[in-house]
């Protein structure tokens with residue numbers, strides 16, 4: 001009768017535990033990043049956002065032009081979208097150009113402004 005070799009099992013348990021910790025850390029750091037972003041948006045200058053929005057509303061008007069309406073957009077979503085246009089992960093030449101000229105502070109201000117508007 002041979003001995004049962006526990007080594008592979010222990011190794012697997014250790015790996016699972018490392019994975020679990022890594023996942024927990026991911027969830028926590030994600031939550032921290034979200035809270036941090038919400039905090040930055042809360043502190044952003046809405047008036048500056050309104051001023052910058054002058055350029056946007058030539059295209060993003062209220063009704064049916066085929067261009068999406070962005071009034072009342074969720075602020076964190078707005079930031080994610082604008083950064084994705086800026087990094088060209090999202091594919092639209094016009095928006096890539098528009099977002100490419102904005103820095104983080106300007107995107108946050110625009111997020112505060114557009115999210116404050118009624119849909």
Ligand code: HEC
Pocket residue numbers: 052053055056057058059060067068069070078081082091092094095098110
């Ligand atoms: C010349 C016209 C034009 C201007 C100016 C413009 N946009 Fe856009 N924007 C578009 C078009 C067209 C789309 C849709 C792109 C697509 O469908 O891929 C869009 C998409 C977006 C979206 C995504 C909306 C969604 O629901 O997916 C956001 C957010 C946005 N624009 C914000 C802005 C902001 C902020 C500004 C000003 C800083 C701006 N846009 C200026 C034409 C414009």
